[in-house]
Amino acid sequence: MRCREVEKQLSAHLDGELDAAASERITAHLEHCEGCKARALAYSTLDGALDALPRHEPSEAFDDGFRAKLQAARQAQAQASLDAPRSRRRGFFSWPLLAGLGGAAAAVALAVLLIGRSPRDTTLPPRRTLAAVQPSDLALAQHLELLQNYRVVKNLDELENYDVIDKLDRLLGDDK
Amino acid sequence: MSYARAQFGDDCSAAEHGALGLMGEPQLDGDARLMLAFQQGDQSSFEALFQKHKRAIVIFASRFTGRVDEAEELAQEIFVKCYLAASTYEPRAKFTTWLFRIARNHCLNEVRRPARRVAGEPYDDERARTAPGQSPEAQAQGRALSAAVARELAALPENQRSALLLSREQGMSYEEIAETMDVSIGAVKSLINRARKRLASRLAKYMEHRHAMS
Numbered sequence: 001m002r003c004r005e006v007e008k009q010l011s012a013h014l015d016g017e018l019d020a021a022a023s024e025r026i027t028a029h030l031e032h033c034e035g036c037k038a039r040a041l042a043y044s045t046l047d048g049a050l051d052a053l054p055r056h057e058p059s060e061a062f063d064d065g066f067r068a069k070l071q072a073a074r075q076a077q078a079q080a081s082l083d084a085p086r087s088r089r090r091g092f093f094s095w096p097l098l099a100g101l102g103g104a105a106a107a108v109a110l111a112v113l114l115i116g117r118s119p120r121d122t123t124l125p126p127r128r129t130l131a132a133v134q135p136s137d138l139a140l141a142q143h144l145e146l147l148q149n150y151r152v153v154k155n156l157d158e159l160e161n162y163d164v165i166d167k168l169d170r171l172l173g174d175d176k
Numbered sequence: 177m178s179y180a181r182a183q184f185g186d187d188c189s190a191a192e193h194g195a196l197g198l199m200g201e202p203q204l205d206g207d208a209r210l211m212l213a214f215q216q217g218d219q220s221s222f223e224a225l226f227q228k229h230k231r232a233i234v235i236f237a238s239r240f241t242g243r244v245d246e247a248e249e250l251a252q253e254i255f256v257k258c259y260l261a262a263s264t265y266e267p268r269a270k271f272t273t274w275l276f277r278i279a280r281n282h283c284l285n286e287v288r289r290p291a292r293r294v295a296g297e298p299y300d301d302e303r304a305r306t307a308p309g310q311s312p313e314a315q316a317q318g319r320a321l322s323a324a325v326a327r328e329l330a331a332l333p334e335n336q337r338s339a340l341l342l343s344r345e346q347g348m349s350y351e352e353i354a355e356t357m358d359v360s361i362g363a364v365k366s367l368i369n370r371a372r373k374r375l376a377s378r379l380a381k382y383m384e385h386r387h388a389m390s
Contacts, residue, residue, distance in 0.1 A: 011369040015343060017350045042376040045383045049325045050344050052318070056238045056247055058230050066226070066252040073256050 001029045006036045014043055207271030214262055222262070225271070226255055232346060233279055239341050240283040242330025250286055254279045273355045276346065280338050280356065287334070321382040328378045336371035339364050 006029050012018050013026045030037045204212070207228075213221040233254055238247035257278050265274050329337060338357055342348045348356065350364045357364070376383070 007373075008366075008369060011372050012350070012365050015350070015368070017365065039376070042380070042383060043372050046325075046372060046376050046379065047344065049321055049379070049383070050329070050340075053239070053322055053326055055231075055235050056244045058234045058251070059248060062230065062234070062248055062252065063226075065248065066230075066255050069252050069256050070259055073260060077260065 001025045003029075003033060003036055006030070006033070007039065010036070010040060010043060014040070014047070204267050205270065208267040211262065211265050211271055212267060215265070222259060225258075229272070229275060230255070233275070235345060236276065236279055236341060237283055239326075239329060239345060240280070240337060241287055242326060246286075250283060251279075254282050257282060269355065270352065272346070272348070273352055276342060276348075276356045277358075284334060317382075321379070324379055324382050325375070328375055332371055332374065335359075336367050336374070339367035340371040340375075343368055 006026055009018060009022065009026060013023055016023075018026070030040055207225060210221040210225050214225070230251060234247050234251040237250040237254070238244045241247065241250065254275075258275060261278070265271070329340075332340070335357070339353055342353045342356060343350070350361050350368075353364045354361045359367075
């Protein structure tokens with residue numbers, strides 16, 4: 001058995017954690033190897049020093065201190081369980097949720113805005129002077145709400161709907 | 177339904193949960209039986225466990241942290257944790273394995289805290305035990321060695337310190353230490369060997385004095 005292997009197994013040997021055959025091999029090695037024998041002696045001396053360390057005995061107040069801590073912990077636990085439903089209710093309107101709702105609302109608003117600004121807006125004729133404004137333009141402006149009807153704008157095919165066109169015509173005609 | 181099935185469920189096996197008795201019941205040690213009784217509401221069972229193990233936990237806490245002055249407070253907190261976590265204990269593990277796992281984790285959290293709770297001397301060498309009839313010089317050497325051992329023990333890497341303490345102080349087998357620390361038996365063997373090697377190296381001068389005087 002080599003010293004390197006003995007060094008790895010020495011603690012397990014001293015602690016009685018090796019099987020009989022392995023332990024015998026180490027014992028045989030220690031009989032003729034001064035270096036490993038010195039190491040084993042050092043470990044045994046160390047164990048003696050560890051065993052000689054003073055052991056702190058629990059004081060007379062130890063039990064009372066434990067009971068006081070336990071009572072405090074149980075009270076805190078009971079209070080936490082009482083607070084839990086309240087915090088869950090508060091949690092419904094918690095900042096993360098509000099932020100999420102705000103974000104969703106902003107997304108909807110942006111979508112409506114983008115839909116409202118359809119490509120047709122970019123093809124509008126250049127702004128004309130007030131004198132050039134035709135009565136029909138004023139009528140359109142007055143009934144802008146109808147033109148901006150979400151269903152109509154979203155689905156341009158609706159503009160081919162006769163009823164809608166007829167209504168627009170009549171509105172324009174009324175203004176003439 | 178058998179006791180074993182009531183405790184471990186329908187898929188329990190002797191291999192998984194340790195040896196079963198003649199009637200098919202698990203062979204529980206006294207501590208495990210006390211814990212089961214406590215889980216059923218018997219407060220006196222926990223009191224019995226507390227009285228039985230409090231000394232070992234105080235010593236473990238003082239050795240682990242290197243601070244005698246805060247060991248009691250830590251030990252009390254460890255037992256509070258055990259009390260509150262009792263429902264998580266399963267009798268397939270030895271009670272001491274479960275108890276010292278909690279103790280180790282709690283002490284580990286303490287030593288990792290940026291601001292330790294107590295300021296003071298980590299070790300009082302006046303408490304070191306000396307053999308009766310020793311000369312004053314030998315007593316002084318013994319105290320110096322004890323102080324150095326305690327200091328170097330507290331300076332060991334946490335895993336090495338845990339493994340060595342559980343072996344030397346608690347007399348746990350490598351298998352029990354492995355279960356407590358959630359590592360392999362091979363790892364425990366290596367940790368304890370490295371701890372001894374490091375301590376022997378750092379304490380060589382003190383131990384040479386001891387050899388010379390003996």
